[in-house]
Amino acid sequence: METPTVHEPQWWRGAAIYQVYVRSFADAGGDGVGDLAGVRSRLPYLSDLGVDALWFTPWYASPLADGGYDVADYREIDPAFGTLAEAEKLIAEALDLGIRTIVDIVPNHVSDQHVWFQQALAAPPGSPERARFWFRPGRGEHGELAPNNWRSQFGGSAWTRVTEPDGTPGEWYLHRFAPEQPDLNWDHPEIRREHEDVLRFWFDRGAAGVRIDSAAELVKDPALPDYDYEAPHAPDEPHPYIDREELHDIYRSWRAIADSYPQPRALIGEVWLPDPVRFARYLRPDELHTAFNFGFLACPWDAVELRDTITTTLAVHAPVGAPATWVLANHDITRTATRYGREHTGFDFADKAHGIPTDLELGTRRARAAALLSLALPGSVYLYQGEELALPEVEDIPADRIEDPMYHRTGGVDPGRDGCRVPIPWSGVVPPYGFSPPTAEAEPWLPQPAAWARLGAEAQDGDPASMLTLYRQALRIRRDEAALGDGPMEWLTAEADGAALGPRVLAFRRGAGFTCLVNLSDAAVPLPGPAAAEVLLASGPTPGGLLPPDTAVWLRTT
Incomplete structure (x- = not known):
C-alpha cells in the first residue's frame, strides 16, 4: 500500500483514526500491561491495516484510578507504559509510516496525586x-x-x-468523576496557562492533534447552585457545569496555538450534548476542528433512526464548515458485536448492564455492515482497537479483577467499562494470545476469554471471510477512492440505479461513481444489474445478485 503523505492540509477532515488503549494493546515488557514498546512493535500491523492516525488514550504518569484519565503529570509517561523518549520515538516511527499521532488531554480534572x-x-x-x-x-x-x-x-x-x-x-x-479526580477551576488564569503550555509541549514533540476529554464540562457556575436533575430543561437554559459560554474563549485560544504550527494540528472534542445546534457551536472556524459524533455511536441498528442521525449530523456540521466524525465504539462503550446482537441495539450509559442476551453471530454480521456504512460516510472515522477483530464485550470478568470506578462507585449496579478494555489477542490458541511475550510470568491485567483463540489477528490474517480482512480491504478502498472521506453525499430514494429500495435500506452515493447500500430490513433486496454496477466490497455474501439482511455493499456505479 502506498504510504500517504503526512503534509496533507486539513488531514483530519477525512482521516481513518485508530484508537489505542495502551494498557490493553500490546505488552512488550511481560508484566501483563500494554506499553509503548508493544505499540511500536505493532506499527507494521497498523500500517497494513491502513489507518491514517493513532489516538492514544492517556499515557501520562497516573495512579490509574480511572484508566489514566487521572493525570498526575502531563510531561511524563507513566512508568508502566515506558518513557518520554519512547513516546517521542513512537511518534516519529509512526510518522515514518505515514501515521500521525493524537494525544489525549483531560482538562476538566487532574489526579489527586498531582x-x-x-x-x-x-x-x-x-x-x-x-x-x-x-x-x-x-x-x-x-x-x-x-x-x-x-x-x-x-x-x-x-x-x-x-x-x-x-x-x-x-x-x-x-469531582465530577471519581474522588481521585478533583475538578480544576478554569476561572483561574494559571489553569489556562498550564494547559496551553501542555498543548505546546506535545505539539513540539510531533503530536498532530489532541483529543479533548469531557470538552463541554470544564467551566462551572461560580455560584455552584443546586441543579434539579428531574425537571425538564430547555436547550438554551444555562447549565451549572455543562456547555457554559466561557468554554468557547478557551478553545479559541487553543485554536490559535494549533494554527501557529507550520504543519496542521487538530483539536478534537469529546462533546456530549443532546442539542445538535449547541454542539455545532464548538466547531466554528476559530474553535475545534472536529468533535465526536455520539448520536451515531449510540444510535440503534435501525434504518430510519440511522438515516435521521446521519442527516442531522451532516446538516449541523454544514453551516460551520466542519467535517462530521463517525464512530461505532470506544473504550467506554459496549463493543459493537455484542451491542448489535441484542434486542435493543442502541447505547445509553443509564441502561448499561451485563447479562443481557445477545446473538453474537447476528451482532457480528451487523458490525461488518456497520463498518462499511461508517467508512463510506463523509468525514473522518474512528476505529477502536479490536473492532477490526470483531471482539465481543467480555461480561464475565471476576469481580476481584474489575478496576473501573464506575463498577465500584455503584456497588456493581453499573458493570463498568472493563469489558471493552480486555487485552487484544494477537496470536496463539491460549491466553495471553501474544499480547505478552511467551516468557512472561504475569497474566494480562484483565483476563482474556478462551473463545478468543479464533479471533486473534494471526488467525484472521489471510482469511478472506475475516473481519480483519474486511477492514483492510475497506480502508484500502477508502484511501484510493477520491469520493470517500471528506466530501458530499447524496441519499438515494425509492429506485436507485435499478435496485428497488424500501424504507429499511440505506442507500447513498459518494461522487459520480460510488454507491453504498445497507440492508437493515428482514428480506433480501436486489442489487443493481451487472451492467449498472460492480461490487467493490460487501460485508457478507451477495448470492444471486441479492443483498441479504444486515449486509452492506460498496458499488462502482455508472
Whole structure:
C-alpha cells in the first residue's frame, strides 16, 4: 500500500483514526500491561491495516484510578507504559509510516496525586493553592453536608470532604468523576496557562492533534447552585457545569496555538450534548476542528433512526464548515458485536448492564455492515482497537479483577467499562494470545476469554471471510477512492440505479461513481444489474445478485 503523505492540509477532515488503549494493546515488557514498546512493535500491523492516525488514550504518569484519565503529570509517561523518549520515538516511527499521532488531554480534572492538589491539601482554606480547584465549606450546622447536590458521573455525590492538616474535618472539593479526580477551576488564569503550555509541549514533540476529554464540562457556575436533575430543561437554559459560554474563549485560544504550527494540528472534542445546534457551536472556524459524533455511536441498528442521525449530523456540521466524525465504539462503550446482537441495539450509559442476551453471530454480521456504512460516510472515522477483530464485550470478568470506578462507585449496579478494555489477542490458541511475550510470568491485567483463540489477528490474517480482512480491504478502498472521506453525499430514494429500495435500506452515493447500500430490513433486496454496477466490497455474501439482511455493499456505479 502506498504510504500517504503526512503534509496533507486539513488531514483530519477525512482521516481513518485508530484508537489505542495502551494498557490493553500490546505488552512488550511481560508484566501483563500494554506499553509503548508493544505499540511500536505493532506499527507494521497498523500500517497494513491502513489507518491514517493513532489516538492514544492517556499515557501520562497516573495512579490509574480511572484508566489514566487521572493525570498526575502531563510531561511524563507513566512508568508502566515506558518513557518520554519512547513516546517521542513512537511518534516519529509512526510518522515514518505515514501515521500521525493524537494525544489525549483531560482538562476538566487532574489526579489527586498531582502536585497542585497535594499542595492544596496541605494549604489552609482560602489559600492560593486551593483556588486552583473547587474547595468549599460544607452546608449544615457543622459543615457535614456537601456544598450542593451535584452528582458524580461515576455515581454518588460529586463532593468529598477533606481532613485538614490539623486532623479536623474540613472543606469539600468538587469531582465530577471519581474522588481521585478533583475538578480544576478554569476561572483561574494559571489553569489556562498550564494547559496551553501542555498543548505546546506535545505539539513540539510531533503530536498532530489532541483529543479533548469531557470538552463541554470544564467551566462551572461560580455560584455552584443546586441543579434539579428531574425537571425538564430547555436547550438554551444555562447549565451549572455543562456547555457554559466561557468554554468557547478557551478553545479559541487553543485554536490559535494549533494554527501557529507550520504543519496542521487538530483539536478534537469529546462533546456530549443532546442539542445538535449547541454542539455545532464548538466547531466554528476559530474553535475545534472536529468533535465526536455520539448520536451515531449510540444510535440503534435501525434504518430510519440511522438515516435521521446521519442527516442531522451532516446538516449541523454544514453551516460551520466542519467535517462530521463517525464512530461505532470506544473504550467506554459496549463493543459493537455484542451491542448489535441484542434486542435493543442502541447505547445509553443509564441502561448499561451485563447479562443481557445477545446473538453474537447476528451482532457480528451487523458490525461488518456497520463498518462499511461508517467508512463510506463523509468525514473522518474512528476505529477502536479490536473492532477490526470483531471482539465481543467480555461480561464475565471476576469481580476481584474489575478496576473501573464506575463498577465500584455503584456497588456493581453499573458493570463498568472493563469489558471493552480486555487485552487484544494477537496470536496463539491460549491466553495471553501474544499480547505478552511467551516468557512472561504475569497474566494480562484483565483476563482474556478462551473463545478468543479464533479471533486473534494471526488467525484472521489471510482469511478472506475475516473481519480483519474486511477492514483492510475497506480502508484500502477508502484511501484510493477520491469520493470517500471528506466530501458530499447524496441519499438515494425509492429506485436507485435499478435496485428497488424500501424504507429499511440505506442507500447513498459518494461522487459520480460510488454507491453504498445497507440492508437493515428482514428480506433480501436486489442489487443493481451487472451492467449498472460492480461490487467493490460487501460485508457478507451477495448470492444471486441479492443483498441479504444486515449486509452492506460498496458499488462502482455508472
